[in-house]
Amino acid sequence: MKNYSLLTSAASILLAFTLTFIGGELKAQQGIDDVLNNGEIRGNFQLEAQYYQEDSLIGAQDVPEKILSNGFLNLIYTNGSFSMGVRYESYLNALLGFPEGYRGNGVTYRFASFTQEKMSVTVGNFYEQFGNGLIFRTYEERGLGYDNMMDGVRVKFKPAPGLSLTGITGKQRLFFEYGEGIVRGLDAEFYLNDGISALANSKTQIILGASGISKYQPDQDSRYVLPENVGAVAGRVNITHGFFNVNAEYAWKANDPSADNGYIYRPGEALFVQASYSRKGFGLVLAAKRNDNMSFRSDRTEGQQNLLINYLPALTKQHTYNLLATLYPYAVQLNGEVAFQADLIYKFDKGSVLGGKYGMDVQFNVATANNIDTTMLNDERTTRQGYTSDWFKRGELYFQDINTQITKKFSKKVKGRFTYANLIYNQDVIEGKPGVPVIRANVGIADVTYKFNMRNSLRTEVQFLLTEQDQGDWATAIFEYSYAPHWFFAIMDQYNYGNEDPERQIHYYNASMGYNNGGNRITLSYGRQRAGIFCVGGVCRVVPASSGLYLSLTSSF
Amino acid sequence: MKRELVILFILVLGFISCDEIDDPIPKDVGQDIEYNDVTYVVDPALNIGNLNGLLDLIDNNSWTEVNGGDNSTERFIVLEEFTGHQCIFCPNGTKELLRLDSIYGEQLIPVSIHAGSFAEPSTGKYETDYRVLPHCNIYQSEFNVATFGYPAGLVSRRNAQLENKDNWGIVIADLADDVPQAELKLKNYYSQDLNVVRVNLGITFNQVPTETFNLQLYITEDHIRDWQKDFAQGDIENYDHRHMLRKVVNGTYGRSLENITAGEEINIEYILPLEANWKPDDVESVAFIFDSDPSSYNIIQGNSAHVK
Structure with a gap:
């Protein structure tokens, strides 16, 4: 088992390394003062912490620690063509949904680099x-x-x-x-x-x-x-x-x-x-x-x-709206997949019939993913090649997403973004839930911002996801008030109104506020977090249901 | 530029070292034959390659049966002692092993592994090679036996750490009351005519584990009489070598247990011939389940029984 050294000892070693090995860049007569004067340190810090409350209705489990947190500090030192850095990570203990292996503190990243x-x-x-x-x-x-x-x-x-x-x-x-x-x-x-x-x-x-x-x-x-x-x-x-x-x-x-x-x-x-x-x-x-x-x-x-x-x-669109992004996102299938995507963006000019006074952006996206064609071989006790595959055939459909998005400014005060998506999601394969039916869903989203003046604006988001499978229909409403340039306040409710089980027709409410200033950002939220899947680039993590107070803090210099 | 591109191409190819495997099934480990929810693994020496041959072997011979202990509610403990016939302090280790064996009975499963320089054969009194190669050398290296010193023992491989003989009893006492994660049934079927043993193993996990586990099967032989060096008595003729590892049946690190379902028994039967010079009355099969993570290797359950 490998142990990471402490931050201080790592920094000491790297400093010694600096002084010893950057001779190509430093003249012999240069002293430590010169080195320090030429150097620059940059860094950033991030903390995500949550106070958990048990909520049996949504399946939010009791957390013995009550508070869990993930923390990160990056420090990068550069001096001419030399650089070195460390990252300290802290998981006390890791937020729910993160792999169990993240537990404890340590310097997980350290490097030294030079260019000659x-x-x-x-x-x-x-x-x-x-x-x-x-x-x-x-x-x-x-x-x-x-x-x-x-x-x-x-x-x-x-x-x-x-x-x-x-x-x-x-x-x-x-x-x-x-x-x-x-x-x-x-x-x-x-x-x-x-x-x-x-x-x-x-x-x-x-x-x-x-x-x-x-x-x-x-x-x-x-x-x-x-x-x-x-x-x-x-x-x-x-x-x-x-x-x-x-x-x-x-x-x-x-x-x-x-x-x-x-x-x-x-x-x-x-x-x-x-x-x-x-x-x-x-x-x-x-x-x-x-x-x-x-x-x-x-x-x-x-x-x-x-x-x-x-x-x-992943050849699928990376959605950002909550229902679309976290209920049925696609995870790349490493063992075999044939995928296609077409993405069209068109901007209607200002003054045109559809563009109107301010122009209009239209995006159209189609993405599909199927299994590869396979013919199984009965060679488990011989060569174990497993199967043969025809390049030009496709197997079972894993995922399909046909979506369009229109972004339009209606006036100096009102702008909107409207999204429609039609999804086919093979939950059996993507989530490994044998026997569950393929999910077919229609999603509609309206995102409208009203700007009262230079400082004050209100963004309203309404989302519907309609499906006859899985948990049925969902709706989401968000109201986000911004007081530029530092503050925002938001409330959200996500409602599983179409669930066949009346007891599962749950409201997931959440209130949040945030403060930005320079390199600092603080966000505080309280409420319920629906179980879902979080994906980036086709790589996904299951997010369990949780309830409580969430703090996010980032700072950079 | 052309020359540089050629050099580049050679460099890229040079980095792509890979091993092409034409025959994935090892020659010295039997192939699986599935029948009636049992996975049969037949030693290649028996030359049985299909189900018909397997059924003929079972049906056309008579088999005596010996059951291992009941560990459905008890964690059985495996004590792997590293020893050697030229190790002068090792008889003290064996004495401690036998003392503990007399206390814990079937709950403690002793195995003496001859490994390292003290187990190497030499001309004269110590010409017999009791090492089970290459496995014992791999165990010796994996658990750093040479640097720890002899006699050394692994008590259910707890923390993958060797223990001095003086600590064996302490660790065993620590583990003895543990609630077992799994039950491991063991039943030996022995054919005297063929000198073949069928070791039938039934594994049932109480819960689906988060770790991955391997199943290991050893064959040991008790009461082997041969020379042994001793600190006090010098060279001892006809020393009683106890519970000596004779064969690692299913590979150095055993067989991975897959598709574990809580409460459902996984049934695997190994079929192998005994060597002609082994005394069937003193031969035992020893099976155990261990965490495959090299930082753990924790043995969560074991069992053993004489083959006849």
């Missing part, structure tokens, strides 16, 4: 992504409790014009420990217009990329002969010509039996293609993705969101 001409070196913790992330992406999404950062060494090198190399090696974060597996990789990106003189002035910009990742984990399994080293490669191209852009990447992964795929030895593969056209007032994005057996973790036995090496982008 064409080379940049980072030791300690770092985040990195190769291409679109199909074979490697480490990142933090604090709201999800997701953090698969690396602890190791990263070297970036630019050996020739247009050519960038990135090499990494390390282990991945698993809460307050690191995973067992070792991850090694190399990415090469070549910007042709910089590297080839004949293309220097071309209107067509081309970037080629190739990357490889390998993970090592010992085989301690008696049932199967497991590959201790699992490799994955990817190639990509990004072409921009005028208003057009095409971004495509293909990835392949060698046999990687794991708990995710039922210990089959079939190689994985993924293809991601996105084409876009955008000019003033018009944008169109078409995207397609197919991933087959592409769960890639540095510990083959892990599940949930733990120790994922790669990232499979």
